[in-house]
Amino acid sequence: MDELEIIKRAKYDVSAFDMLYEEYFLQIYKFVLLRVKDRDITNEIVSDVFYKAMSKISLFKWRSIPFSSWLYRIAINEISNYFRREKKQYKLSNKLSIEEDHYTPPIDFDDSMSYEFIINYIKKLPQRDQDIIILRYFEKKKFEEIAEIIGKNEGYIRVILHRALKKLKQLLPKEVLENVDRKVS
Numbered sequence: 594m595d596e597l598e599i600i601k602r603a604k605y606d607v608s609a610f611d612m613l614y615e616e617y618f619l620q621i622y623k624f625v626l627l628r629v630k631d632r633d634i635t636n637e638i639v640s641d642v643f644y645k646a647m648s649k650i651s652l653f654k655w656r657s658i659p660f661s662s663w664l665y666r667i668a669i670n671e672i673s674n675y676f677r678r679e680k681k682q683y684k685l686s687n688k689l690s691i692e693e694d695h696y697t698p699p700i701d702f703d704d705s706m707s708y709e710f711i712i713n714y715i716k717k718l719p720q721r722d723q724d725i726i727i728l729r730y731f732e733k734k735k736f737e738e739i740a741e742i743i744g745k746n747e748g749y750i751r752v753i754l755h756r757a758l759k760k761l762k763q764l765l766p767k768e769v770l771e772n773v774d775r776k777v778s
Contacts, residue, residue, distance in 0.1 A: 596660055603650050610647045617661050618643070621668050624732065628672050638675055642667045662734075662741040669724065669742065714764045722757035729754060 594602075594612075602609040621642055626635045645667055646653075653663055715723055721743075728734045728742060740747045 597655055600653060600655065600660060610650065613660060614643055617664050620661060621664050624665060625668055625672060634675065638671045641671050658738055658741045662738045665742040666744065714761055717764055718757055718760055721753065722760065725750060725754050726757055
């Protein structure tokens with residue numbers, strides 16, 4: 594059964610939603626944990642994400658975009674709602690935390706440059722830029738999916754990603770950039 598058929602079935606059969614839950618739970622859990630750092634809060638938020646998705650699945654419209662894009666969008670909203678409710682003067686760029694046991698680097702990540710080193714610089718970018726970089730390079734999402742998750746068009750996402758990478762390049766030490774240039778040349 595393909596994803597579209599599962600979604601159609603889940604609209605009238607709650608037990609069919611279990612297949613979607615099983616498929617996407619780990620992705621959404623890692624994504625939320627990446628931002629809030631606390632497992633208890635992550636569990637609460639992820640629970641809310643899947644509850645809302647299950648209760649509102651009748652509103653989901655298939656647009657040839659994976660169901661996960663809808664879940665990521667709900668997750669981003671739930672994370673924002675959590676911090677708003679807590680009335681914290683919270684700046685996500687200061688709280689982004691990726692720990693090895695929570696989120697592993699992509700298999701093709703170049704070991705010559707520390708994963709943690711790069712993440713420390715990504716943390717210094719505005720939240721929107723972090724989200725787009727993480728979705729594109731760590732979650733391996735296509736521009737079309739990112740646009741759906743963020744709620745903007747693909748052109749906007751491409752421009753913001755380009756600008757975010759330029760900002761990141763300005764933050765990185767010159768020695769690192771020279772090393773990268775040598776490897777690329």
